[in-house]
Amino acid sequence: MAAVDVEDESILASIFKDSFPDSWRDNPDFAAYLSELSSFGVEKLSREPERLAEERAQILQQTRELAFSNYQTFIRTADCTEHIYRDFGRVESSVSRLLDKLPGFGEKCRGFMKEAEEIGASRRMNSLTLNRHTEILEILEIPQLMDTCVRNGYYEEALELAAYVKRLEKKHSALPVIQGIVREVRQSTQLMLNQLLQQLRSNSQLPVCLRVIGYLRRMDVFTEAELRVKFLQARGTWLTSILAAIPEDDAYFHITKTIEACRVHLFDIITQYRAIFSDEDPLVPPAGGQVNEGAIFHGWVVQKVAEFLQTLDRDLQRGVGGRLDSLLGQCMYFGLSFSRVGADFRGQLAPMFQQVAAETFRRAVQEAVDKFQEDMNLYTLIALPSVLGGTIPPVAPSSQPGTLQPPMALLDFQPLACFLNNILSAFNDLRLCCPVGLAKDVSECLEDALKMVTRQILVFHRAEESAFSSREKELFVQFCCSYAEDLLPFLNRCLQVLFPPAQLALILGVPATHLHRYGGLGCVDVAAILEPLDFVLPEKETLALVPEVDVAAELSSLTFDTQIEEPEPTRSDARDSGGEATEPKEEIQDEEFSLE
Template identity: 75%
Template sequence: MAAVDVEDESILASIFRQSFPESWRERPDFASYLLELSSSGVDKLVREPERLAEERAHILQQTRQLAFANYKTFIRTAECTEDIYRRFGQVQSSLARLLDKLPAFQQSCRSFVQKAEEIACSRRKNSLTLNRHTEILEVLEIPQLMDTCVRNGYYEEALELATYVRRLEKKHSSIPVIQSIVLEVRQSAQLMLEQLVQQLRTGLQLPACLRVLGYLRRMDIFTEAELRVKFLQARDAWLRSIQSSIPEDDPYFHITKTIEMCRVHLFDIITEYRALFSDEDPLLVPCGDQALSEAAIFHGWVLQKVAHFLQILEQDLQKGVGSRLDSLLGQCMYFGLSFSRVGADFRGQLVPIFQRVALTTFRRAVQEAVDKFQEEMNCYTLILAPAVLGNSSVAPVSVPSSHPGTLQPPMALLDFSPLACFLNGVLTAFNDLRLCCPVAVAQDVTSALEEALSQVTKIILAFHQAEEAAFSVKEQELFVQFCTAFLEDLLPYLNRCLQLLFPPSQIAQILGIPATQLQQYGNLGYLDLTVVQESLVSILPRKEMFFLLHGSAVGPELTCPNATEPPAALPRLNEKGEAACWQAQGWPARIIQHEMDHLHGLLYVDKMDSKTFVNINWMEVND
């Protein structure tokens, strides 16, 4: 564009009196036209307006012609222009809206790029997952495989899977899938633990117990002490289930089955424990209290089981097992002997139990005999003739007739039914006691029998006191015979029975003393009849007895009342009241002494061994 100088400005001011548009200044044709005007002459400048008018008119004419000739084009052009203007307006508004939405679009593009990257990353992961699908599937199937192995009893494979999962947890503990797999595998391991412990509650043999305990050790859940306790608890539960299945209706059947099952199964459990745990391993040196406590676990459990068995035994024995106490004692002793092989011999604890039961049973039977005697005496009358015990029978001591110690009850007691019934009850108690007759209860049995005889004596005295005023001469005679049979027949027979049950030689051998010194230790298998005799002597008439030897009558007081004075120096009276003294030796002396012993309630078997007939009291007699 040509620059308009000051001269041209003045020309412009003179030509255009009014201001012209400023936009003309920028037009190049306007500058060139001014340059042409400035170079023209005056004539040309004078003619210039006309030329311009003509040119203008010519242009107008051409324009009119062009408009008339191309009016459609102009109309179309106008329409197009209008349409273009309108569209440019729409474009402008759309551009404005576009500009407004460009920030959001930019943000969306960024989000799209980010998501695209995530999708690409995910796609790469999926591709990697697809490439390693087999390995991943194996890992994902571990919980199901673990559960299948546990439920089907494949514990070896289950332990291998659990070990593999523990390694995975250490390497990839932050991965949620691994965490869920670990959790499910732990649940299956807990189920496996319960199954293994449940197997210990069944009748497993030693090889199976070894396998189960090996699995438990490999699971590494329990310490050694806890594993011992868990093993003993499980086996104890199995043993208790077996014991609870034994019927308790019959005490004898229950205790025999309990003995058998405890002897077999408890011994098996102890054997299994010693095979599984090394309490007595000489290669292992105990260090600290832990080893001692582990050994004490088993010791305490064995003591508990033995105490529980003894409790069951005592309960069943108290319920009553009839006359089979000796059989139970033999079984229990064999049970205790078998346990001596494992260092748990408890036979020493059986003796007090059987002693208490035997003594209790004997006392109960004797008391029943006393009660029966009381009932018989309540309805007994001396008017009845002797030998009225119709269908009653006196039971002898159950010893074979060929045995040298066989005792037959006095037949004279059949004339007095209360005495016969009482003796029958006592003999029943003796027969039951004979089957299991420990020597240690000799004094207690003797005391119980003396107490029973004391009660019988009181009953007899009460009967005499109640009926004495109404006694006739015949009844008084019968009552004297009743008391005589009680003192001279019943009591000596009971003494012989006691010495048959508790031989003095055996008691003396156990005590380590001569048999002649047994009386210094109290009534050991020998009844003290003094109290009974003194109680009844007041109601019996005084009786004189004489023995005729070689034509001479000798009174009953041949024994020396004073040990310092010989018997021959003391005068005695015969049946005529005359002084008589006879010193005998040899067999006459033995006969006299034998008859005098009868007056004191003694028989020859009381001074001799019932099996060998050897006198065991010579030292006492000589002293």
């Protein structure tokens, strides 16, 4: 059937080609009418136009009648249509405007809903906060409470608060409030750390140090090695402040107070360290590349001892006023006390004091030589009463047994007497601190000085020889003989008192009779000193050798008085040498004598 309709349509299309618009083809009534026309006969088909005209006229008549009878309805319909058209236009424009505003309105609605949700969440949080107000207030007051505990010294409570805040940080590290609390608590913890270290920099006793180190360990800010370094640094700073407060105007006062402060406080620091920390052998390296904690303390003690020795050396160079013996005793006691903690430094003291003693003696001998040179420049050979057959009041021998009496013959020659007196003063100063190791240096220094004295005597002879009278020549020979036979042997005896040959031999491990093989050890070479004066001295087979004298080392009484009348002391030299009082020494007075 469908195939027949398709064929009919194709036939009709070919027959009525271009007879009707293309738009009619889609009208089903048109297709049905064409089908009906194709079924008409010729007669009926011829009458079809008339029928259609009549039907058309009838329809037009009916339309006019309908329009006439219902014209008001049509008018109202047109009006309504017009109004509806206008209303639809307004609606359409309003709908367009509404559609344009709907996205913004929707965005604002979504924002409102979001704000409403946030307000609701905030309200719920505020309600929860109000319910937990007490607990939250305690947490928020932790920084203030921590600061109060630290400033009032309640370190135990402060450490508990710090530990609680650490636990809070682990649980709620993302919360800004907790971050602020942690930050403020860390600031208070830093303040507590500074206060604890400041306590170590003060005069803290062992219980305080133990408590402070316990707090520092619980704070866990230092490793064990760092904690030891911090302890030693803090205590060292305190000791340095004490030493810096000692006045430095007087070298002896400064070094004695330094010795006392170091001996007391440094020993306390070492005791505190050993009570707080346990060290292994500092010389044994730790296993596994760990820090040698024992070496930290050992190095610190060595540094402090080195600083003390530097201070001692500096003050010794400044001069301690001839009180080396007292100072040496204090230093030795200091070193002995440190031997109990394994820091005995007495072996380093000997070279320092030996050097200072040698330098002091060298300066004193040089001053004696300079004074002798001045005296010789002003000296005039005169006939003394003893030379002219006069009498000199006898000088009472020393009342102290075991002391050396200077040769009285030197009183006739003022330059020699003054020189000997100055040398004896140097010997008396050296006797207070006289290391055996200085035997060679002292002997060589004295021998060099005596050679200079000999050269000065030769200078005097060359300058005055042309003007010598026979009496003055005789006096000059006696001057040289007194120098060779009285002064030099007596100085050798003094050297034997300062450096006993038996003691030197014992130290060297040789017999006392073999000491002469070690030239310049505890004696001066008289022959070498007198060699330039051989042409003046009378010829003798041998100079009398001075027998070895084993007497006490009391040299303070070895003084001269060149007064012809009753000798009276004009100056007393009382030295403060660790509680030892020296005997008064009489000053040599220059006295001129005239020949009768």
